[in-house]
Amino acid sequence: MTCLNRVALALIALAMAVPALAQVELPPSPVRPDNVNPTAPTSVSGIPIDQLPPGARALGLGGAFSAVADDATAAEANPAGQVQLLEPEFSLHLRHSDNDLDFYDAEQRNPLPFTGQAPNPINNFSDSSTNVSFASFVYPIDNFVVSAFYTNNADLSALAAPTTFADEIFVDTYTSRQQLGGELDGYGLSVAYRINDRLSIGFTAKRNEISLSSFDQTQIDNFRDFEFIFNQARPDISAEEFASVINDSFLIDSQIEDDDSAMSYSMGLLMKPTDKWSLALTYRIGAEFDIVSDAVFTQSIGCVGSGQARDVCDLGFRGIDLDPFNSTQITSLPANVRVPDVLTFGAAWRPSDTLLFSLDINKTSYGDLAQPRSRTLGFEFPVDGTPFGDPPTTILDVEPIEDEWTINFGAEKVFFLDSDLFNLFTVRAGAFTDEDRDGTTLLDTDDTHITAGLGLVLLDYKLQIDVAADFSDRTDNIVLSAIYKF
Amino acid sequence: MKRRLSTLLALALLTAAPLASADFKRDYQEALEAIEDGDYGTARESLEAAIADEPGAKDKMRSYGMRFIPYVPHFYLGEALYNLGDCAGAVAAYDEAMSQGIIQGLDEFPALQQNRDACQASVVDVSAIADNASSAIDALEVAVRDLNALKDEPILASEWDSQAAWSGTLAEAEAALGSLRSQLDAAVEARDAETIENIDAQAMALSDRVQQTSGAASQRVAGLRAEEQRRVAQAAERARTQLASAVQSARSAASQSPPDAASRQAQNELNALIARFQQLGSNASTAAINQLSRELTGKVREFRTAVQTHENRERAIAARTPPAELKRIAEAYFAGQYDSAVQLANPAAFSDERARIQALLFRAASRFKQYTLGGAESTQLMSQVQADISSIKQLDRQFTPFVSAFPPKFTELFNASGRTASTAGG
Numbered sequence A: 001m002t003c004l005n006r007v008a009l010a011l012i013a014l015a016m017a018v019p020a021l022a023q024v025e026l027p028p029s030p031v032r033p034d035n036v037n038p039t040a041p042t043s044v045s046g047i048p049i050d051q052l053p054p055g056a057r058a059l060g061l062g063g064a065f066s067a068v069a070d071d072a073t074a075a076e077a078n079p080a081g082q083v084q085l086l087e088p089e090f091s092l093h094l095r096h097s098d099n100d101l102d103f104y105d106a107e108q109r110n111p112l113p114f115t116g117q118a119p120n121p122i123n124n125f126s127d128s129s130t131n132v133s134f135a136s137f138v139y140p141i142d143n144f145v146v147s148a149f150y151t152n153n154a155d156l157s158a159l160a161a162p163t164t165f166a167d168e169i170f171v172d173t174y175t176s177r178q179q180l181g182g183e184l185d186g187y188g189l190s191v192a193y194r195i196n197d198r199l200s201i202g203f204t205a206k207r208n209e210i211s212l213s214s215f216d217q218t219q220i221d222n223f224r225d226f227e228f229i230f231n232q233a234r235p236d237i238s239a240e241e242f243a244s245v246i247n248d249s250f251l252i253d254s255q256i257e258d259d260d261s262a263m264s265y266s267m268g269l270l271m272k273p274t275d276k277w278s279l280a281l282t283y284r285i286g287a288e289f290d291i292v293s294d295a296v297f298t299q300s301i302g303c304v305g306s307g308q309a310r311d312v313c314d315l316g317f318r319g320i321d322l323d324p325f326n327s328t329q330i331t332s333l334p335a336n337v338r339v340p341d342v343l344t345f346g347a348a349w350r351p352s353d354t355l356l357f358s359l360d361i362n363k364t365s366y367g368d369l370a371q372p373r374s375r376t377l378g379f380e381f382p383v384d385g386t387p388f389g390d391p392p393t394t395i396l397d398v399e400p401i402e403d404e405w406t407i408n409f410g411a412e413k414v415f416f417l418d419s420d421l422f423n424l425f426t427v428r429a430g431a432f433t434d435e436d437r438d439g440t441t442l443l444d445t446d447d448t449h450i451t452a453g454l455g456l457v458l459l460d461y462k463l464q465i466d467v468a469a470d471f472s473d474r475t476d477n478i479v480l481s482a483i484y485k486f
Numbered sequence B: 001m002k003r004r005l006s007t008l009l010a011l012a013l014l015t016a017a018p019l020a021s022a023d024f025k026r027d028y029q030e031a032l033e034a035i036e037d038g039d040y041g042t043a044r045e046s047l048e049a050a051i052a053d054e055p056g057a058k059d060k061m062r063s064y065g066m067r068f069i070p071y072v073p074h075f076y077l078g079e080a081l082y083n084l085g086d087c088a089g090a091v092a093a094y095d096e097a098m099s100q101g102i103i104q105g106l107d108e109f110p111a112l113q114q115n116r117d118a119c120q121a122s123v124v125d126v127s128a129i130a131d132n133a134s135s136a137i138d139a140l141e142v143a144v145r146d147l148n149a150l151k152d153e154p155i156l157a158s159e160w161d162s163q164a165a166w167s168g169t170l171a172e173a174e175a176a177l178g179s180l181r182s183q184l185d186a187a188v189e190a191r192d193a194e195t196i197e198n199i200d201a202q203a204m205a206l207s208d209r210v211q212q213t214s215g216a217a218s219q220r221v222a223g224l225r226a227e228e229q230r231r232v233a234q235a236a237e238r239a240r241t242q243l244a245s246a247v248q249s250a251r252s253a254a255s256q257s258p259p260d261a262a263s264r265q266a267q268n269e270l271n272a273l274i275a276r277f278q279q280l281g282s283n284a285s286t287a288a289i290n291q292l293s294r295e296l297t298g299k300v301r302e303f304r305t306a307v308q309t310h311e312n313r314e315r316a317i318a319a320r321t322p323p324a325e326l327k328r329i330a331e332a333y334f335a336g337q338y339d340s341a342v343q344l345a346n347p348a349a350f351s352d353e354r355a356r357i358q359a360l361l362f363r364a365a366s367r368f369k370q371y372t373l374g375g376a377e378s379t380q381l382m383s384q385v386q387a388d389i390s391s392i393k394q395l396d397r398q399f400t401p402f403v404s405a406f407p408p409k410f411t412e413l414f415n416a417s418g419r420t421a422s423t424a425g426g
Helices: A003-015 A017-021 A042-046 A056-060 A079-084 A226-233 A239-245 A308-315 B002-019 B024-036 B040-053 B073-083 B087-100 B109-122 B127-151 B154-161 B164-190 B193-254 B261-279 B286-319 B324-334 B338-344 B353-373 B379-395 B408-416
Strands: A089-104 A122-141 A144-159 A163-167 A172-196 A199-221 A246-271 A277-285 A288-303 A325-338 A342-352 A355-364 A404-416 A422-434 A447-458 A463-471 A475-485 B058-064 B067-071
Touching (some): A056 A447, A056 A463, A079 A144, A089 A144, A199 A288, A226 A246, A226 A308, A239 A246, A239 A308, B024 B058, B040 B073, B127 B154, B127 B164, B127 B193, B154 B193, B164 B193, B193 B261, B193 B286, B261 B286, B324 B338, B353 B379, B353 B408, B379 B408
Antiparallel strands (some): A089 A122, A122 A144, A172 A199, A246 A288, A277 A342, A288 A325, A342 A355, A355 A404, A404 A422, A422 A447, A463 A475
8 A cells, every 4th residue: 555545545544434423332331321322432331330239248249248238338338238227327438449451442443544553452440439338217117118329339430551563664653542530429319118028128318419521542653654755755854753844633532521410220039948048139221421521633734843844844835835723523422331130149048146147149231231242433544453345254353242240149147246345246258250341352351250258346336347348359348337226 | 110110019018918917116105105105005915915926025126227225125014004093003014024034124123113112012812812702603503504404394395484593593694604714814914812712702692592493393303203293193093093993883884784786796895895994903103094994984885885776776666557558559569469469569659768758669560560460561551560679779778578468570571670689578
């Protein structure tokens, strides 16, 4: 491919870039634009939503809490479990998260059709946050229990390191930048009813507020090869020197700066066939947010810097005039962000009052969400690098996202303390699985989380303090909980 | 998905419904809350329910979540009963709590000791008075049974209905019997000495009344039985006297000569009855004696009636005389004056049927003689004869002429249309 042919081809591609974005699909995530939305940044998909039941005790049990659900966090874990509470309770939970999230940066595939090479498309978001993850007040009234709560299921603000690929042959520069920012808060009311001593039901309604601040940028510099044209005029000045003073840039920025609110619901059933066994069935209907995403296409031309190359640039050559020029085209499109529904079957077994084993089996409906996108933002190339113009018959890097079955299990052992202040302490351990749902074959994000926790009950069983940690390759969480019984 | 979820929920509800049963932890917790609220009645009920499900005490029982509490239901039952004023019950519950050995290690133990000591002084041993009350109820039961037996005496049936007091006492005693027994059980369980004593007193008082009623009823039965015996003896004596009189009358009748067949038949049957009398033993029942007396009297009356009837008939025959006109017809016939006899014999002139028959007979016989004397040729005469015979038989189909008074051929003619003539006649 000659230089001019390549430029012509690229110009055609760029001219089509903005409208072509409308066909771009987005990769999957626990929260991501659901429809085929070209403007939503790729990185929106990476926001980690905390789908585990809140609280350190639940985390210590590996999140297997639906059939336990016997504290002030039950409104989220299994609202039916709240009927087990006999006294009003207040709870406050702090969470510290360390996220180390590899993600697939499809934009880094842009130089591949031209150069036969491209940087590693795997990039990373890293962020730490500490916040109040859950707070609740539960009040039993005879066979009813009502509760109000606040929850934070996501809080991330991460800027990925920009990746730059310099094409030494054509002296082009491909730059990719991503920022992932989002916060998901909820305010809920829950009610539970004890049908009899063996069966209870519960219902929770939650208003969710999402705030997103993300972008996904790809920038291509010197793609039109003016540096080679000037180099022909002044061979004494290298193309690289001309490139450094020529501002020839395309920037495609898909960004979201928006917030929205939506309701989510969960209902639960708790059965106690015997004093030692309890069984749970819960269903959570995830929130669905309507957001606006902007696609910004900017091109700029001009001369920068100083020196002989700059002078040549200012003078122009063979009719090429690089007078400063900027154009920006913004397209706003609606997008949809969903939190998937989750169906949970739970079982808990207490061989004795001081020993607990619990198990949850979850089906998360990721399959109802949109499938990963298969084209780059920049040139709408297939993300696997199939050359421009060739039909992308095989999308090697993309894999479908399907409903996910996960298992949580955990155990808890209580030890009594002969102390006036401290009543007991608990040791917990658990694990849960996390399936691969990154939408690409280049990442293997399925994971097994190992959790561990400790608890302390004091002040005549009035105050309960728990701490638990969850360790995995992508995310580490530490939760500190306090529950006070009135 | 939503439909499948609904189905799962419905299935879970249906599956869980039969499993519904009491939760002793919840009962226990409710009892503790009730005690805190001062609602000791509710606390007692909840604790009894919890104990029924889980009687054993536990040092630490998981209430819910991370909350553990001591499970000492008998101690709290004692507390509830103590506050309800049931000291006996409280002491029993405290004792059970101590026997389980957990309460001694808890902060609640001093309260138990204090309340138990306070109650102990006021608690009496109810077993002795309970035995007394039970015996009193047993005695009442026996008295009721005896009175019921008297009520069932047939001799007293008519008397019982008129004795409202007896029925009232029995009904009251029967009703009280069951209730006193259950009251006693409850009072013993509650160690309620006062109630037990009340039950004992009630049972004894009622038992006395029932026994008094039984005594009165027994006396009445004895009186009625003596009266009945007297009545029976008098009836037997009266029967034998009547029998002796009847036998005497029978023997008198049997010694007479029976004047006709009917009296003879009666006399034979009388003799048979006399024979039955002679076979009658001294142990014969009054009914049998009365029966034989009635039969003898009846048969003597029958014999005497037959004799009397015969005598009356004989006297009537002796007193009977034919009408003068009929005598003249007979005299004309037997004098051979047949024409005169035919002329005199006008049956319509006689109101007496028998006289009319005799008139027709003599006229028929006279015309027959005229017929035979005329050479048996006059069919008119023969027709007239047959008409008269026919008229006679219409009046009395049994009538037959006296054979020796009329010619044989006439008799044959007469009988030709009827039965053979007998010796009896007009």
